[in-house]
Amino acid sequence: MSKLWYSLSVISIPQWARDSIQKECTNFLWNFGSHLVSYKTIIGEKHDGGLKIADIYLKMLSFRLKFLAKHFCCNKDFLWKHIFRYFLSKIQNLGAGMEIFLLQFKKTDLEGLPQFYNELLCAWYAIKDYIIVTEKENDVFNYCLFFNPKVQRRNKMLNWKDFISASITHVKDISYEVIPGFLPISCIVEIFQEQNSEVNVSLITKNYKDLLLSIPEEWKNYVHENEYKRTCFQPNFDISYRDQRIVFQSGTVQIFYNLLVQKMFQEPVSNIYWRDKLDMNDKSSIEKRWETVWVLYKTPDITELDFKIFHNIIFTYEKLFKIGKSDSKICPICMLECEDIMHLFIRCKELAEFKNNFVIYHLESLLKDCESDVFNRLNFEEIFMTALHKGIKNVNVFFVNYFISVCRFCIYRRRQIFLQSEKKIDIERLCRYTLRHYISYNHYQLTVLEKKMNLFKKFFLHRNPLLKETEGILLFIF
Numbered sequence: 001m002s003k004l005w006y007s008l009s010v011i012s013i014p015q016w017a018r019d020s021i022q023k024e025c026t027n028f029l030w031n032f033g034s035h036l037v038s039y040k041t042i043i044g045e046k047h048d049g050g051l052k053i054a055d056i057y058l059k060m061l062s063f064r065l066k067f068l069a070k071h072f073c074c075n076k077d078f079l080w081k082h083i084f085r086y087f088l089s090k091i092q093n094l095g096a097g098m099e100i101f102l103l104q105f106k107k108t109d110l111e112g113l114p115q116f117y118n119e120l121l122c123a124w125y126a127i128k129d130y131i132i133v134t135e136k137e138n139d140v141f142n143y144c145l146f147f148n149p150k151v152q153r154r155n156k157m158l159n160w161k162d163f164i165s166a167s168i169t170h171v172k173d174i175s176y177e178v179i180p181g182f183l184p185i186s187c188i189v190e191i192f193q194e195q196n197s198e199v200n201v202s203l204i205t206k207n208y209k210d211l212l213l214s215i216p217e218e219w220k221n222y223v224h225e226n227e228y229k230r231t232c233f234q235p236n237f238d239i240s241y242r243d244q245r246i247v248f249q250s251g252t253v254q255i256f257y258n259l260l261v262q263k264m265f266q267e268p269v270s271n272i273y274w275r276d277k278l279d280m281n282d283k284s285s286i287e288k289r290w291e292t293v294w295v296l297y298k299t300p301d302i303t304e305l306d307f308k309i310f311h312n313i314i315f316t317y318e319k320l321f322k323i324g325k326s327d328s329k330i331c332p333i334c335m336l337e338c339e340d341i342m343h344l345f346i347r348c349k350e351l352a353e354f355k356n357n358f359v360i361y362h363l364e365s366l367l368k369d370c371e372s373d374v375f376n377r378l379n380f381e382e383i384f385m386t387a388l389h390k391g392i393k394n395v396n397v398f399f400v401n402y403f404i405s406v407c408r409f410c411i412y413r414r415r416q417i418f419l420q421s422e423k424k425i426d427i428e429r430l431c432r433y434t435l436r437h438y439i440s441y442n443h444y445q446l447t448v449l450e451k452k453m454n455l456f457k458k459f460f461l462h463r464n465p466l467l468k469e470t471e472g473i474l475l476f477i478f
């Protein structure tokens with residue numbers, strides 16, 4: 001992708017090409033099948049339920065914003081900055097400088113502007129919610145009267161071609177130069193008559209009155225009290241980023257991209273599903289569980305299953321029936337109840353023995369040292385279908401989540417084997433074997449290959465009554 005990013009940073013790529021590359025990438029991600037999680041979710045951070053899939057359009061906008069940050073940097077004067085300013089001043093013939101960034105144009109208003117600069121303004125509008133503008137009081141004279149969200153008549157911005165072609169575009173154009181105050185209507189008519197002697201005076205008078213009414217009160221007060229001084233309009237733009245205020249010039253492509261993704265990101269719909277299903281009132285605990293999906297030392301197939309469970313995208317028989325892919329929604333193993341996700345992983349009668357004698361039994365010993373009020377608040381279904389998040393005293397939270405993930409994986413594996421071969425595997429044996437196998441693998445990887453015994457101790461042995469190690473040999477107490 002780096003070749004694409006480089007090209008995007010310097011040239012424009014047509015929308016159809018961007019869309020087609022993006023489509024290929026997303027289809028590849030979903031193995032050319034149906035897209036199970038919304039695109040606006042998977043572009044998000046992994047700890048929010050996304051997959052951090054790069055969005056080509058937003059990446060392009062971030063490169064444009066970086067270009068703009070370089071432009072705002074006054075230290076160096078390059079030829080390209082003059083060319084850029086020339087094109088900006090030509091937009092709608094406003095002759096605007098930096099104040100152009102306070103205006104709001106529609107796509108059609110920017111026709112004729114080279115594509116690269118067009119994208120630059122689109123990028124600016126996309127990030128505008130995060131921009132903090134610091135203006136000086138005497139900037140009032142430099143403000144533009146048209147396409148300005150602050151100058152509105154009947155809730156609409158003004159766009160008066162006749163005023164613009166008479167070069168009346170800024171507050172300074174309707175103000176006296178040596179004394180405070182706005183020009184009288186006679187002067188305005190004169191300016192119009194310099195261009196065209198046959199002007200409709202009554203229309204200009206009406207429009208000028210309207211214009212003065214549309215200007216914000218504080219601007220009017222300032223003009224009435226102060227003389228016009230020729231100044232260069234140089235506002236300070238800052239970005240509000242993760243509770244910090246950053247000078248726009250020092251913004252990086254990554255910061256701009258993160259902000260654009262944050263704006264587009266859609267919270268996983270499954271957050272609401274699980275909150276209702278498990279009756280969880282604490283919004284943060286349902287959101288924090290996403291972090292536990294991507295922890296190290298889990299195998300990719302377990303991580304994938306956790307991701308799918310948390311997103312509620314497992315194809316249970318209830319779902320297959322709903323989309324017409326199955327004649328029945330009854331659980332194929334117990335043949336008693338509808339197989340929804342809770343039935344598949346917890347409530348199936350065939351799982352009762354495993355659940356009580358293995359999962360709950362060992363969970364109780366893993367959680368035995370946690371404070372009694374925490375223990376009493378823990379609900380089995382909630383722990384089993386989500387995850388514990390950090391901060392439970394005297395508990396190896398990593399291992400509890402690891403243990404739960406492996407148990408869920410074995411339940412799912414056993415079901416898949418049954419669907420393929422109709423064989424009912426001993427779930428407890430499968431789970432014990434899988435746990436031992438994966439723990440041994442991590443033990444070998446961390447202690448023998450990477451020589452990081454401390455990490456193995458921290459994640460697997462610390463406060464773990466199910467596992468002991470003596471002289472490099474693992475002892476499984478389950």
Ligand SMILES: [Zn+2]
Nearest residue numbers: 331334348349
């Ligand atoms: Zn069942």
